[in-house]
Amino acid sequence: MANPIVVRSLDEIKFWSRIMKEHAFFLSLGFSSDQQQLINEAHQFITIFDRIQEKLAKFNENSDIHQVKAFNSEVYQAAASIWHYKRKILGLTLRCEIVSNNYPLLVDHISREAAYFSNRLKELNEGKLVPKREAIIEENIFFLKIMADHAKFIGHLLDPSERKLVEQAREFSDDFDKLVFQAIDLDFMRPQSETKPILSQFLNENKVSVKSLRDFKKAAKELIDACRIKSNIHPLLADHVFREAERFLEIINLFEVSLSREQK
Structure with a gap:
């Protein structure tokens, strides 16, 4: 019988890793041509979450729970990193250090989702299913x-x-x-x-x-x-x-x- 923590972990990663990748893509579209460093960072996160999705395909509901928990920890680091990136963009925007087409509320919104995702992974590794x-x-x-x-x-x-x-x-x-x-x-x-x-x-x-x-x-x-x-x-x-x-x-x-x- 499949471990419910394994099943839920893989489901959360499948859904939210795609969301995180798309966030990076949307942010990259909103920057101006002189904000190439921020665009490059967004592209790096697209690559990171692409790799996570590729690795996810190697797991299934019968996978070893210890391996899945290790994967959760790896994805947690990626989610935490993109949260920091999003909060950096929000800070730059609110301090008027950059002007882009990314609304401050949108950047805050997607950072809240990154925090939610990382917290869910942490909870699952602690055995908290629902x-x-x-x-x-x-x-x-x-x-x-x-x-x-x-x-x-x-x-x-x-x-x-x-x-x-x-x-x-x-x-x-x-x-x-x-x-x-x-x-x-x-x-x-x-x-x-x-x-x-x-x-x-x-x-x-x-x-x-x-x-x-x-x-x-x-x-x-x-x-x-x-x-x-x-x-x-x-x-x-x-x-x-x-x-x-x-x-x-x-x-x-x-x-x-x-x-x-x-x-x-």
């Missing part, structure tokens, strides 16, 4: 904020003439901002907020909103692929944010299964 009940709200706050950011980025990257889509993106941004604050309020109500009925309702509300945003992203992706809307959104970015919404739904489902098992 975040405990007390971490459900915190995990949702992270992903709700990610979804809110996505809606803002989409709204800003659409051509202003796409008024209907811009308005839809703004509405999703407002919706997820409210969900973030609602989750933060719930987090302050601990431990009373950690009862199963409250958490179940919380997850259900989030799932409904994420599904709506996921469907909006899917429609936008298809329109961009078909060149039917005007925007500065790279087709890969459209697919990227769609996959992250799908990931959030998978995590909500994991939490729901975990709560259901606790009741039995």
